Amino acid sequence: MRIALIGGTGDIGQGLALRWAFDTNHEILIGSRDPEKARTMAEEYETELDSRGVETAIKGFTNEMAADRADVVVLAVPPYHVADTVEAIAEKLDEETILVTPAVGMKGDEDGLHYHPPSAGSVTALVDQRAPEGVPVVGAFQNLAADRLANLDVDLSLDTLLVGDDPDAKETVRLLAEGIDGLRALDAGPIANAAEVESVTPLVINIARYNDDMHDVGVTFH
Numbered sequence: 001m002r003i004a005l006i007g008g009t010g011d012i013g014q015g016l017a018l019r020w021a022f023d024t025n026h027e028i029l030i031g032s033r034d035p036e037k038a039r040t041m042a043e044e045y046e047t048e049l050d051s052r053g054v055e056t057a058i059k060g061f062t063n064e065m066a067a068d069r070a071d072v073v074v075l076a077v078p079p080y081h082v083a084d085t086v087e088a089i090a091e092k093l094d095e096e097t098i099l100v101t102p103a104v105g106m107k108g109d110e111d112g113l114h115y116h117p118p119s120a121g122s123v124t125a126l127v128d129q130r131a132p133e134g135v136p137v138v139g140a141f142q143n144l145a146a147d148r149l150a151n152l153d154v155d156l157s158l159d160t161l162l163v164g165d166d167p168d169a170k171e172t173v174r175l176l177a178e179g180i181d182g183l184r185a186l187d188a189g190p191i192a193n194a195a196e197v198e199s200v201t202p203l204v205i206n207i208a209r210y211n212d213d214m215h216d217v218g219v220t221f222h
Contacts, residue, residue, distance in 0.1 A: 001176070004070030006031040006063045006077060006085060009041040012102055013076030015149025016141065017045050021056050022152055024179040028058045031066030038062070052152060068092035072100060072176065074141075079103040079123050086130040095134040098169045101127045102141035104201040112209055113202035117195055124163055124194035136169035138162060139194045140177060140185070142201050145208070145216035156182030158218035161197045165190050186221060 003020060005013040008030035021028050030045070032038035038060030045058050060066075067073045067089040077085050082103050093099065103123045107116040120126035124139035131137050140162050148154050160177055162185050164170040170187065177185035188197050200219060208217045 001071050002027040002029065002069060003176070004029040004031050004061075004066035004073045006066060006073060006075050006089065007081070008032065008066075008074075008076055009037055010076055010078075011146035011150065012141065012144070013074070014041070014045070015144070015146050016074060016076065017058065018048060018150055018152060019180045019183075020176075021045065021049055021058060022052065022054055023181045026176070026179070028056070029066040029069060030058060030060045031063040032060065033063060035060060035062045035065075038066070048152075064089050064092055067097070070097065072098045072172070074100045075103060075127065077103065079105045079118070082123055082127055083130050086127055090130075090132050093132050093135045095136075097135055098172055099127060099131050099135055099137045100140050100173055101137065102139075102144075104142050104198045106202050106205075112206040115195075115199040115202050117198065122191070122194035122198050124191050124198070128165075128191050136164065136166035137191065138164035138166075138169050138173045139191065139197060140173050142198050143204055143219050144183075145204070145218055148216035148218065154216075156180070156218070157220065158182065159184045159186055159220050161186050161188040161200075161219075163188050163191050163194045163197055184220075
């Protein structure tokens with residue numbers, strides 16, 4: 001499967017790119033508004049993987065070109081860029097493309113981070129509103145620590161929660177997620193439940209902040 005990481009030069013994009021390239025045979029595309037930056041980061045990811053004995057070709061494109069070539073498009077961009085990014089790539093999406101969003105709206109103060117959803121109720125709902133009609137949207141990977149994800153020396157042993165209204169798209173994303181060693185995907189229901197999932201992210205970040213022995217904390221369910 002061909003996966004495009006839109007904004008794949010950032011932290012969550014880096015982590016997902018490295019893990020999928022290391023643990024699976026999926027083709028990874030890196031998207032950026034700056035194609036040269038995308039190509040440079042793709043080469044850096046290749047170098048990291050080569051140092052670990054994994055030979056793979058990761059390609060860099062503009063966001064639009066990466067989306068046009070992909071089966072699954074992951075919006076690895078900050079929440080305040082999500083709507084504009086979806087609009088920028090909308091013409092390259094169709095009903096055969098799955099749109100995945102890991103973004104979470106948050107705001108910080110001296111006490112920590114707090115959930116700050118957009119007017120749509122959640123970032124996932126916002127993406128669903130802005131996506132072209134018929135393009136399935138799945139919320140996933142929101143609660144994962146990007147640094148931990150990108151460190152291939154670290155075992156994950158984590159869960160990620162999935163929300164979506166299209167069962168087939170959600171199943172595809174589940175399989176993609178569980179292709180990453182140590183990651184389990186759990187169904188959290190439709191997009192209407194996205195706010196509850198997204199709000200876990202500031203919680204785990206605050207736990208990491210206030211507990212010295214829990215850097216890059218994640219979530220598991222038993």
